[in-house]
Amino acid sequence: MAILTVTHWGAYEVEMAGGEAVALHPFRDDPDPSPIGLHMLAPELDRLRIRRPAIRRGWLEGRARTGRGREPFVEVSWDQALDLAAAELRRVIGAHGNRAIFGGSYGWSSAGRFHHAQSQVHRFLNSIGGYVRSTDSYSLGAARVLMPHIVAPMDELMARHTAWTVLEQHTRLFVTFGGVPAKNAQISQGGAIEHRVPGGLRRMAQASCRFINISPTRDDLETGAAFEWLPIRPNTDTALMLALCWVLQAERLHDEAFLARHCVGFDRFLPYLTGAADGQPKTPAWAAPITGIPGERIEALAREMAAARTMLNIAWSLQRAHHGEQPFWALVTLAAMLGQVGLPGGGFGLGYGATNLMGSPNARFSGPTLPQGHNPVRDFIPVARIADMLLNPGAPFTYNGGTHAYPDIRLVYWAGGNPFHHHQDLNRLMRAWEAPETVVVNEQYWTPAARMADIVLPATTTLEREDIGYANRESHIIHMPAVKRPAGEARDDYVIFAELSARLGVASRFTEGRDAAAWLRHLYEESRQRAAKAGVPLPDWDGLRQAGLASIAVPAAAPIFLSEIREDPETHALPTPSGRIEIFSETIAGFGIPDCPGHAVWRAPAEWLGASDTTRHPLHLLSDQPTTRLHSQLDASPLSVADKVAGRAPICLHPKDAEARGLVDGQVVRVFNDRGACLAGLRVTDAMMPGVARLSTGAWFDPALDDRGLERHGNPNVLTLDIGASGLSQGCIAQTCLVEVEAAPADPPAMRAHDLPVLLPMQ
Structure with a gap:
């Protein structure tokens, strides 16, 4: 068997020569491999590696904060860098407590389950007394908070989506708000081993499923056949869904029995829908000038949905918007009114195409996971509010019905992410980034995050360390050997944190007496026991290392999303307060949040093409x-x-x-x-x-x-x-x-993003 490695965008076969990886090739069992990871060995990337620990000169000379992103770095020894980082952590904890440390990470630096930077940095910070954490994600910030109130947690819903094989057999109309972008489905947390989305869409089209793409862009759906594109004004999908709901109700096409048996709150939503509550019926004529879709087409679409086995899909991008909770809530409401939730090929999907996970038929069990320990610090922020936190310590913010306060952060430790990619209004973030006294990062490349740090510790890449590749509902678990020597003096995140833990007197708490090899064996064997309970036989650790991979694709009934609730809503209650789909949420209504009431509503966003004045920015x-x-x-x-x-x-x-x-x-x-x-x-x-x-x-x-x-x-x-x-x-x-x-000006400034920073030797 070929030597394999795993990245978030796929598994690859490693070509070796002289004990080193020299080329990467697609995994032979992947029907639609991603080309992204094939370039991991490119010299253009190797040139950007961080090879030695480095300290920003202004911080080294006087703890200056204002030079981040502009000043040279001084390369130092590992002992010097680790001593400085440990001393700074000790100083901040002593003067301000662990509530002054923010542990930043976004979990994407490695698909390997042990060398997962997010788990590593959080375990380390917990071992020294805790840290301020972030919650949710940039990708799903609104949906992760909303969906547990009205259906179930997003992670649970994502893992239970109806399988592509079921869609191929039963779905006759697939209506997607925001497309099914196969480019996004190149990835999966832990590694996309067999890419399913392009093939699933093609087979559905070949089986005479009709597709309608409701999106500002046509090319976020590709089925291999013709489909209908309904261009819609961005951020107005909620208005369209409400108008579709209005037609279903006005023409008695909605499933009253399903609403009565499996949902709560339709009677509370209905006065808003009909206009009895606010004087504005949510008719197609009302929605047409908002969305740009003719009222006649909206009316016809509602009838088409009711007449066929229909799957409604929504892209995650729709909730990455002002009032982003509303399109997800409106989609669930629309699907409930159609009454096809839980039927083969019908109901709704929350992101077919968002990752490779949705629609997989494979076994589900908890894979190898490094325990992060207990965090005694209760302070947190929603992940997208980092600039607010740094600029406004002590200021209040609301979240999920509670009121909290932003902590006063003195030290940021970041590993496994790039805030200068994910965050919004980066000029504002640059101003906020001057607030912390110290920024420490573990990083592989001279990314913007590394350039904006004070202490930079070079970390190894996936190819330079042994690990385990596993993703929920994928087809294989894979042993990932180290196939390349570390660049320069780069070290594994685990080794970095183990040495910092030793300097801070908590080595045994962090390592539990294990080196990386012992942790890999321990975590795999724990996961192997969980797999056995799920009916998935796995070889022992030595057997996996010898074979290179093991199949976790066991024959089973292909999942049908929420099919169990149709059997008996009492026996198979949803994890909502009512145990049913909540078209109206008493909990959310009770929060009294002005911009998020107790049911799906249309709210004009802060910026949109329907605003009264778009002349300056049209x-x-x-x-x-x-x-x-x-x-x-x-x-x-x-x-x-x-x-x-x-x-x-x-x-x-x-x-x-x-x-x-x-x-x-x-x-x-x-x-x-x-x-x-x-x-x-x-x-x-x-x-x-x-x-x-x-x-x-x-x-x-x-x-x-x-x-x-x-x-x-x-x-x-x-x-x-x-x-x-x-x-x-x-x-x-x-x-x-x-x-x-x-x-642009005739002679625009040259791009410098991939230039190396100035690196000075230690004097």
Whole structure:
């Protein structure tokens, strides 16, 4: 069997020569392998590796905060770097307590289950007394808070989606709000071993399933056959869904028996829907000028949904918007009114295409997981509120019905993520980033996060350490041997934290007497016992290492989403307060949150194309996930660079919008609003609806230091809005953003994102 490694975007076969990896090839059992990971050995990436510990010069000389991102770094020995980091942790804890430490991570640095930076940094910080944590995610901030109140937790729902094989057999109409972007489904937490989305969509189309894509962009769905595209004004899907609900109710097409048996609160929602509560019936004629979809088509669509076995799908991007809870709640309400929830091929999906997980038929059990220990610090923030926390210590914020206060953070420790990719309004984040006294990062490459740090500790990559590849409902568990020597002096996160733990007197608490090899054996054998209980036989650790992989795809009945609730709602109660689908939530209504009442509602977002004045910024900017990288990972790889236009991230405009501005395909343009500006390369395409621009995320943040506010590489998050989705979730709202586009200056500043920082030797 070939030597394998696993990344979030897939498994790859490793070609070895002279004891080192020299090339990567697609996993032979993957029907649609991602090309992203094939470039991990590229010299363009190796050039950007952090090879020795480094300290920002201004911090080293006097703890100055204002030079982050601009000053040179001084390379030091590991002992010096670890001594400085340990001393700083000890000082902050002694002077301010563990509530002054923020543990930042986003979990994507490694698909391996042991060398998972998020688990490692959290375990370490817990071992020294705790830290301020973040909750939820940028991808699902609104949905993760909402869905437990009305159906079930998102992680549970994602793992139970109806299998593609069932959709192929039974679904006759697939209506998706926001497409099924197969580019997003290249990835899975822990590794996408067999990519299913492209093949699943093709087989559904071949089985005569009809597709309707309701989206500002046409190319976020590909079925191999023709489909109907209904361009919709961004951030208005809730209004469309409400109008569809209105037609179902007005024409008596809704399933009253399902609503009565399996749901609560329809009677509380109905007065809003009909207009009895506010004087405005949510009719197709009402929704048409909001959404841009003709009222006649809305009426017909509602009837088509009721007449066929219909699966409703929603992209995660829709809840990454102002009032982002509402489209998810409206989708659940619409599906409940159709009454097909739990039927084969019917009901709703919360993100087919968002990751590879949804629609998998494979076995489900808890894989190897490094325990993080107990965190005695109760302070937390919603993940997208980090700038608010740093800028406003002590200020109140609401979250999920409670009122909390932002802690006063003196030290940030980051491992496994890039806040200067994920966060919104990066110019504001740069100001906030000057507040902490110290920023420490474990990092593999000279990313923007590393450049903005004070103490930089070089970490190994997936290829440089032994690990276990496992993802929920994937087909295999894989042994990942180290196939490459560490770059320079890079060390595993585990070794880094073990040495810091020793300096801080908690080595036994962190390591429990195990080195990395012992932990791998221990975690695998624990997981093996859980697999056995799920009916999945696995070899022992030595057997897995010898074989390279083991199948966890056991024959079983293909899952049908929420099918059990149709049998008996009492025996199979949902984990909601009522045990049923909550069209009206007494809990959320009881929170008294002005911008998130007790049922799905239409609320105009802070910025949208239906606003009374869009003359200064008349384009709605969508910042979706990129096709050629995961978030900002491997941005300098040949695959990622080849997708750029004039060396910068591409922004897509409809031909009418380009022509109106005198712009042509391939030129460098300036994208701007009152929050900032960036340079991007123009790509003209009729896959966009007029009035909408698309600039995918992931270009390494490249601020022009002599022109504050200008970013040179095409990072859309210098433009996006940094406020919470609502007082309920405080989720990120990156998809609510208006901009203008114009020609860049004749001689635009050069892109510097992939330049190395100035590295000075220790004096």
